[in-house]
Amino acid sequence: MEKIATGISGFDLISEGGLPRGRATLISGTAGSAKTVFACQFLAEGILRHQQPGVFITFEESPHDVRMNMQGFGWEIEAWEQSQQWLFVDASPAVDDEPIESGDYDLGGLLSRIEYAVTRIGAKRVAIDSLSGIFAQFHNPQMIRQALFRVIHTFKALGVTTVITSERVEENGSLSRYGIEEFVADNVVLLRNVLEMEKRRRTIEILKLRGTSHQKGEFPFTITSNNGIIVLPLSAMELRQRSSNAR
Amino acid sequence: MEKIATGISGFDLISEGGLPRGRATLISGTAGSAKTVFACQFLAEGILRHQQPGVFITFEESPHDVRMNMQGFGWEIEAWEQSQQWLFVDASPAVDDEPIESGDYDLGGLLSRIEYAVTRIGAKRVAIDSLSGIFAQFHNPQMIRQALFRVIHTFKALGVTTVITSERVEENGSLSRYGIEEFVADNVVLLRNVLEMEKRRRTIEILKLRGTSHQKGEFPFTITSNNGIIVLPLSAMELRQRSSNAR
Amino acid sequence: MEKIATGISGFDLISEGGLPRGRATLISGTAGSAKTVFACQFLAEGILRHQQPGVFITFEESPHDVRMNMQGFGWEIEAWEQSQQWLFVDASPAVDDEPIESGDYDLGGLLSRIEYAVTRIGAKRVAIDSLSGIFAQFHNPQMIRQALFRVIHTFKALGVTTVITSERVEENGSLSRYGIEEFVADNVVLLRNVLEMEKRRRTIEILKLRGTSHQKGEFPFTITSNNGIIVLPLSAMELRQRSSNAR
Amino acid sequence: MEKIATGISGFDLISEGGLPRGRATLISGTAGSAKTVFACQFLAEGILRHQQPGVFITFEESPHDVRMNMQGFGWEIEAWEQSQQWLFVDASPAVDDEPIESGDYDLGGLLSRIEYAVTRIGAKRVAIDSLSGIFAQFHNPQMIRQALFRVIHTFKALGVTTVITSERVEENGSLSRYGIEEFVADNVVLLRNVLEMEKRRRTIEILKLRGTSHQKGEFPFTITSNNGIIVLPLSAMELRQRSSNAR
Amino acid sequence: MEKIATGISGFDLISEGGLPRGRATLISGTAGSAKTVFACQFLAEGILRHQQPGVFITFEESPHDVRMNMQGFGWEIEAWEQSQQWLFVDASPAVDDEPIESGDYDLGGLLSRIEYAVTRIGAKRVAIDSLSGIFAQFHNPQMIRQALFRVIHTFKALGVTTVITSERVEENGSLSRYGIEEFVADNVVLLRNVLEMEKRRRTIEILKLRGTSHQKGEFPFTITSNNGIIVLPLSAMELRQRSSNAR
Amino acid sequence: MEKIATGISGFDLISEGGLPRGRATLISGTAGSAKTVFACQFLAEGILRHQQPGVFITFEESPHDVRMNMQGFGWEIEAWEQSQQWLFVDASPAVDDEPIESGDYDLGGLLSRIEYAVTRIGAKRVAIDSLSGIFAQFHNPQMIRQALFRVIHTFKALGVTTVITSERVEENGSLSRYGIEEFVADNVVLLRNVLEMEKRRRTIEILKLRGTSHQKGEFPFTITSNNGIIVLPLSAMELRQRSSNAR
C-alpha cells in the first residue's frame, strides 16, 4: 500500500507514511473539530511541496469564505487558483433554490463537475467538505450507502487521493451521522474536541486504514497560525510522563 | 479575520477581539441561559460605544416585552428606537393566525423585511432571537439546513455582523435542537447553566470561530443589572487557585 | 419588573418579590410534585390577603375534586366561589365525548370562556392546570409552540398574573414533556420530587424569570396541612451546615 | 379525605389510613412485582373484614387462573363468588377473536358490564388488572389519556374505591408504560422489584395521594403464603440501624 | 400450584419443585444464553425419567440441527422420535417462501399442527423455540400481545406444561424484545450471560411464578456435556463466602 | 460437532478446534475491527494448508481492493485465483446502478451465483463480507430475518463452512446492526476494538457455538503483516499476571 505524505506534522508518522494513495479517507468530527483545516492543509501541502494540484469541493462554506478562513494559516488559495494549482467546485446550495425534494439530488451532475475539474488542472489530491449535507436528502440508509459508494468509486477511478469530511453529532456514540459512512470508507480518521474539566482537548485517531498498518489510539494535536494542524506523535500518557520526568 | 468588539466584558478577551465582522454567530443555550441578554447586549454596545445601529428580529417575545426585560440593565431601547438606532422586526406569530402548515413558511418574506430594516437604519449589527421557532415548521433536516444557510447568507450579503440564538433542549447531549445548526454556522458560542450540587453555574464557551483563533474551554459568567453579562476570562480552575492563593 | 407576592412562604424571598405581574409562569414537575397545590395556593393567597379574585382552569381534576383536595389545607374554595372570588373553568373532558381528533381542539372557544370568566369576577390571578392534556392533541411541535404562545398572549392581554402547570415525565432529562414549553414561557419554576436513598426530597427552583434577577439553584420545600407549600430559603447545603453548627 | 383500610399490613400505616374512599389508585410495577396480589388482597380484605363485596375485572389472566393463583394465600375466591361477595368481569381476549383494529375497542361496552357487576353485588371495592392491555390499542397518547380518564370517572360515579394495576416496562425510567397514566390518576403507588447484588428486593412507595398527606419514600415488603403482602413501615435505612443496634 | 420436576439440577430447588404444571413458562435470554439447551433438557428429562413424551416446535434451527446440537449432551433425540417420545413441529421458514406480509401469518394453522402433534404422542411437555421470529411479523404491540395470549391459551387447553423461549436483545434494559412478553406469561425465567472483566458468567433467575413462591435472585449455572445445565442453588455471594471459608 | 482449523493462531485453541464444519459463523464488529482480515485469513489458511478452495463474496470492497489490501499479509490472492483456489463473487453495487428500491433486491440471483462459484472450484470454505449492505434494503425486521436465514440455509445445503461478517455500529449496546443477526446465526464471534485510556485494544470473543463447547470471554489479539490475526489464548487478566510475575 503506497502512501502519500500529507505534510501534516506528526500525522505522517502515526499513519506510517501518510494517506493511502489513490483512495478516499473519511475525516469525521464534531462541529469545529478542524475537519476543514485538515482538508485544506492536505491540499496546501500537495501544492507547496509536491507540485500536486488539488480540487476542493465545498458544500457549506462558499469558496470566498474558505479562502478567507485559510489566510490565517498563510495559505494563499487565491494565488494558487490563478496558477491552476487549486480549483474550487462550489456545491453550496444556491440561495434562491427551491428546497430540493428528497432523492432528486443530481449526484451524477455533481460527479461530472468534479471529474471535469480534476482533469482540467491534473489534480492529484481532492477534498470534499462535507458530504453530510447531501446525505440529508436521502431518507433511506441504503441510498446513503450507495451514494457514498458511488462518490468514492468515482475518485478511485480518477486515481486521486481524497479526503472526505463527515459530520459527527456527538463526541460519544456513533462515529458518523448515519452510522454507515465509516463502514463504506476504506480509511477513517477521527478528529475529537473533548471537554475535560472545562478545557477543550483536541485529538486525532486513525481508526482504520484498510490493507496497511498504522499507529493505534488517540494523539493530541493543536492548531497554530504558522503550521495549521500539528500532531504530537506521542500519546497523551507518554506526554505526561515526559513532562513529569523533565521536572 | 477582522473582529468587532461586543463590549461584553471578558468576552472580547476570550474571543481575541470579539465576533468576526460580517459573519453570523450562533448563540446556543437552554431556556434561561441568557441568550436574549447576550443578543441585546451585543446590539446595545454597538449603539452605546460604536455608533452602530442595530436590528433585532424577535420570534418569541414581543418587542414590548424585550423593551421591558432589558430595562433592568438600563438599556433604553425605546429611546434608541426613536433615534433610529434600534429597529425591531416583529416575527412573533400573530395570535389569531391559523397554525401554519409545515413547509409553507414564507422565509423569503421575512428576509425581505429584515433587509429593508437593515437598510433603513444603516444597521451594522443584527440579532435574531430565536430561529428555532421557525425550524419547527420544517420536518425535513435538509430543509432546516437550507433555511439556516439562506438566513446566514442573507446577512453576509448585507455585510452586517449577526448573532443568532438557538435553543438547546438539554445541557448534555446535542449542542442544538436539530443537531445541524452548529455545522452550518461559521461561529458557535455555547451558554451553559448547569446544576451542580443544587446550585446553578453559568459558563460561556466559544466552540468554534472559523478562520481564526480564540481561547478554548468554558469560562464562568454572571449577569448583573449594572453590566449585563460579565465573563471572567479565567477558567474556573484558575479562579479556584487564585482564591485559595489569596487566603 | 413589578412582582406580586405569592404568599408561598419563602418563595417570595427566592424570587425577590414573587411572580412577575401580568405575565405567565410555567410550573413544571413530575406527577405528585405539588403543581396543583402551588397553583391553588397562589390563588388562595390572592383572595386571602390581597382582595384579588382568581380563575382556576382545570383540565384533569374536576372542580369538585379540586375543592375536596384543597380542604386539607383549610382553603374553602366553595365559599370563595359563592363570594365571587374564585371561579372554575372546567375544561376536563366530558366523559361521553367522542375522542377528539388531533388538531380539531377548539382552543379559541376555551380562551373565550377564560376571558369571560376573568372579566366576570375581575380576576387578577389565573391558574391553568395542566395544559399538557390539550397538547397531546397536537402532533406537530410547531402547533404546540403556537398554542402555548396563544394561551400566554391571551393572559397578557387580560393583564392577569398566571401560573401554568406543566407535566414533566422524568426527574432527569427534558424539563417539560415536549421540550418546547420552557422556551416559550417568560418564567419557569421547577418542582422536583427526587428519590434519594429510598427517601423522597422535594425542591423548588426558579429556572428563569425574564427581565429580572432571582435567586438561583434548588431550595427544599415541604407541604403541611396548615401552610401548604413552605420553601426554606436556604440551600440544602446551607441547611446542613446550620444544623451541624447548631450541635 | 376519608380513607378505607386495605388490610395490607403496614400499608395502612404508611398511607395514613388506607386508600382514599371513592377514588381510583394506580398500582404500577414491572412484571411479577405483585400488582395482582395487591389488587386481590385489597378485595379479599374488604370481604373478610368489612363486609364489602368486590368486583375484579381481569384482562390478562382468566378468572380460573386468578382463583388458582390466590389459593396459595388461602383466599377462597370461588366460595366468595358463590356468596355474591366477589364477581369477576372477564375482559380477557376471546381466543378465537380476530385481532381488534386500533381505536375500535368498545370501551363503553366494557364500562357497562362493570357498572352492571358493581350494582348487582353492591360492590364497594373494585380492582382492574391491568388496563395496559387495552391501551395498546390506542396509538394516540391523547386517546390513552381520555380512555383512562373515562374509566376513572365511571368508578368515581359508582362511588367505589378502586385499584387499577399498570404495567411498567423497566425499574428505572418512566413510571408507567405510556408516561401518561400517573398524571391522570388521583393516587399512584409504585411496586418495585429491584435486582441488587444478585438479590431481588421488593419495595412499595406511595408516589402521590391527591388532597391528603402520606408517608414518603420506599418501604420494603415481602409476600408470604399466610399474609400476602406485608409492608414494613420502616425505611430500609431504619431497618439496618435497628438490626445493627440489636446486636 | 402443582409443579413438575425439570430435572435440571438445582433448578428444581430454586423453583421449589419445578415448573407449574399445565402452564407456560417464558425462558428469556440473549443469543447463546442456553435457551435451546434449557428447552431440550426439559423435554429430555420428561422422557428419561418421567415417561412423558414431548413436542418441540422449532422456528429457527431445523430439526436436523437440533438433533445434532443436542448429541453433545448425550440426548439421542432421533431414537426418541422413533419411539414416539419426541416429536418435532418444524415451523422454520421454507427457504423458497416468499417473505410473508405482516399480519398474514397463519397462527391458527400453526396451533392446529401443534395440537395434532401433542395428541398424537400424548405429549405432557412442550417446548417452543423461539416465538420471537413470528412476532416480528406483527408491527402492532397489541397484535403481539394477542398472539402470545392465544398461543399460551392453546397450551393451557391442552393441559401440557410448556417452555417458550424468548429473545432478549441486550443483557441490560428490557427483559424481552417487545417489552410485552413478560407481562402476558404466567411464569418468567431469565438466562443471563454477562461479560465481567473479560469473562462471561452465566446466571439463571426466576423472575415470577404466578400463584406460588420460589427463590429470588440470580443463581450461577454452567453447561457441561455430561449434564447439560447445572444450576448452583447458592447465590454467587454465598459461593464466594464458602470458597473463602474453605481456605 | 466436527470443527475445521481456521489456522488463525490461538483461535483454534479457544474455539476448541476451529469453526463448526458445514455451518455459518457470524463475525460481528465495528468498522476496522478486522472482520475482512479474519474472513480472508480463514480462506487463505484453507488454501495454504488444507487444499480447500475458497469463495469470497464481497459487497463493499471490489475484488481488486481486497487483493491489494491482503498483499500486506503475503496472501497472493491473484495467484490463487489463477490456480482456481480462490474465486470472487463481486456483489458490490455497480456504480451506475439506479438505487434499488427496498424489497426488490434479487437475493435468489445472488445465491445462484454463489452456488455456481462454489461448485465450479469445489470450494470448501466461503466468506461473505458483509451482508449488512443488502440488509439495509429491507425495512422490515422480519425480512432481514428471512434473508439471513435463507443465505445460511443455502450454505448449509452446499456443505461449505462459512464466515459471514456483520457490521456493529457501537462497541457497546446491540451485538449487531439490527439486533436480529446474532439469533439467526448458529455461531457468533465478536471482534472488539475498544478505546481505553487513549489506546485501542483488540479482543476476540466466541459468543456462541451451537451444539459444542468453547472457551468463554474475551481474548486479546493483534494483527501483524507476517501472520495476520494472532489471538493470545490467555485472558488479558492472565497476561497481566504473567508479565508481573516475569519481573
Ligand SMILES: Nc1ncnc2c1ncn2[C@@H]1O[C@H](COP(=O)(O)OP(=O)(O)OP(=O)(O)O)[C@@H](O)[C@H]1O
Ligand atoms: N488561524 C487560526 N489559528 C488558530 N486556530 C484556528 C485558526 N483558524 C481556525 N482555527 C481553529 O479551527 C477551528 C475551525 O476549524 P474547522 O473550520 O476546520 O472545523 P470543522 O471541523 O470544519 O468545523 P465545521 O463542522 O463547522 O465545518 C476554529 O474554531 C479555531 O478553533
Ligand SMILES: Nc1ncnc2c1ncn2[C@@H]1O[C@H](COP(=O)(O)OP(=O)(O)OP(=O)(O)O)[C@@H](O)[C@H]1O
Ligand atoms: N436585570 C437582571 N438582573 C440580573 N439577572 C437578570 C436580569 N434580567 C434577567 N436576568 C437573568 O437572565 C435570565 C434570562 O435570560 P434570557 O432571557 O436572556 O435567557 P434566554 O436564554 O434568552 O432564555 P429563553 O430561552 O427563555 O429565551 C433570567 O432568568 C435571569 O436569571
Ligand SMILES: Nc1ncnc2c1ncn2[C@@H]1O[C@H](COP(=O)(O)OP(=O)(O)OP(=O)(O)O)[C@@H](O)[C@H]1O
Ligand atoms: N393536606 C395535605 N397535607 C400534606 N400533604 C398533602 C396534602 N394534600 C396533598 N399533599 C401532598 O401533595 C401531593 C399532591 O400534590 P399535587 O396534587 O399538587 O401534585 P401535582 O404535581 O399537581 O400532581 P399531578 O401531576 O398528579 O396533578 C400529594 O401526593 C401529597 O403528598
Ligand SMILES: Nc1ncnc2c1ncn2[C@@H]1O[C@H](COP(=O)(O)OP(=O)(O)OP(=O)(O)O)[C@@H](O)[C@H]1O
Ligand atoms: N403463595 C405465594 N407465596 C409467596 N409468594 C407468592 C405466592 N404467590 C405469588 N407469589 C409471588 O408473587 C409473584 C407474582 O405476583 P403477581 O402475579 O401479583 O405479580 P404482577 O405484578 O401482577 O405480575 P404480572 O405483571 O405478571 O401480572 C410471584 O412471582 C411470586 O414471587
Ligand SMILES: Nc1ncnc2c1ncn2[C@@H]1O[C@H](COP(=O)(O)OP(=O)(O)OP(=O)(O)O)[C@@H](O)[C@H]1O
Ligand atoms: N455440548 C456442549 N458442552 C458445553 N457447552 C455447550 C454444549 N453445547 C452447547 N453449549 C453451550 O451452549 C451455547 C448454546 O446454547 P443455546 O443454543 O441453548 O443458546 P440459545 O440461548 O438458544 O441461543 P440462540 O438465541 O442463538 O438460539 C453454546 O454457545 C455453548 O456455549
Ligand SMILES: Nc1ncnc2c1ncn2[C@@H]1O[C@H](COP(=O)(O)OP(=O)(O)OP(=O)(O)O)[C@@H](O)[C@H]1O
Ligand atoms: N498489513 C497489515 N499490517 C498490520 N495491520 C493491518 C494490515 N492490514 C490491515 N491492518 C489493520 O486491519 C485494519 C482493517 O481491518 P479490516 O479491513 O479487516 O476491518 P473490517 O472490520 O473489515 O472493517 P470494515 O468494517 O471497514 O470493513 C486496518 O485498519 C489495520 O489496522
Ligand SMILES: [Mg+2]
Ligand atoms: Mg468545516
Ligand SMILES: [Mg+2]
Ligand atoms: Mg430568549
Ligand SMILES: [Mg+2]
Ligand atoms: Mg395536579
Ligand SMILES: [Mg+2]
Ligand atoms: Mg398481574
Ligand SMILES: [Mg+2]
Ligand atoms: Mg436457541
Ligand SMILES: [Mg+2]
Ligand atoms: Mg471489511
